[in-house]
Amino acid sequence: MKKSLHPSVLVVGTGAVGSLYGGKLSQSGASVSVLCRSDYDSVKTSGIFVKSHWGDFSFQPEEVYRFSDKPLQEFDYILVALKVLPEISVPDIISRFVTKKSSVVLLQNGIDIEEPVAHAFPDAEIISGIAFTCVSRTSPGKIHHMDYGRLKFGLYPKGLSKKTQDLCFLFGQAGVPCDTTDNIRKSRWQKLVWNAPFNPISVLCGGATTREILDLHETRGLVEKIMEEVLLIAEKTGNALPLSVIKKNIDDTKNMKPYKTSMCLDFESKRPMEVEAILGNAVRIARETGARTPCLETLYGLLKLIDEKNKKNPKFETLNPKK
Secondary structure: OOOOOOOEEEEEOOOHHHHHHHHHHHHOOOEEEEEOOOOHHHHHHHOEEEEEOOOOEEEOOOOEEOOOOOOOOOOOEEEEOOOOOOOOOHHHHHOOOOOOOOEEEEEOOOOOOOHHHHHHOOOOEEEEEEEEEEEEEEEOOEEEEEEEEEEEEEEOOOOOOHHHHHHHHHHHHOOOOEEEOOOHHHHHHHHHHHHHHHHHHHHHOOOOOHHHHHHOHHHHHHHHHHHHHHHHHHHHOOOOOOOHHHHHHHHHHHHOOOOOOHHHHHHHOOOOOOHHHHHHHHHHHHHHHOOOOHHHHHHHHHHHHHHHHHHOOOOOOOOOOOO
């Protein structure tokens, strides 16, 4: 007998990741509502359209909330797909939606990002998730999913749960490759092996695509050195990864369609970049563990300065998700 699940899901953030995976959950039979900021009018009126290499589709959420709205129901899953930025407090945004039945799912970039949410909701199940995908938001309510799309989920700080496995099953029902792990921290270090070099280098090299970064011998060499530093930090924290992870990441990137990273797109659109989540946290952990990471230190300093200068641009988008 086939399993049938119809949970209620609130997707927090209708950017590229939230819209793509919220839409896929809706296809699996879940009742999906969204909480959005700048896209509210567009999503409320016309829903979300996703141009995807899996097949194009449209998605009309059950309910569309502003960040200041009160919930009309309780949710089984609260899936957070917001950028990880100092000015965005996830606990403040979702507090009115979290109930005894809610599992909080953090489908976000970066390392060591879960603790503020776990601290704010000590009785809630925290599921940490990682997306391996090439996807971008092209305009309000419009998403372009170019390549990949695999997901991985695990209970934070470690372990598995029935609801984690059920969530993975739901994504699988919609054709999304998804698996679970009992060590999500280690998986986050594995994702950082890719994020740490490609995101900042794409910005520093004037909007370079992943293909351009790898085609030049010098930047490819830099990618490998940065990946080695991430492996060193991971090992120092008890999350050792095999050296073969570097070759696999580079081979996979060479095989995917040329792609401008999310950090690069944020920089070009005058939006805040996830400098702290992707670089700052890793650098701080390296210092605490005694790992020597000169390349990461350099990237962090440069990206921090670029982000600060970007914020002074008159066209800079100041995020205030409470509105």
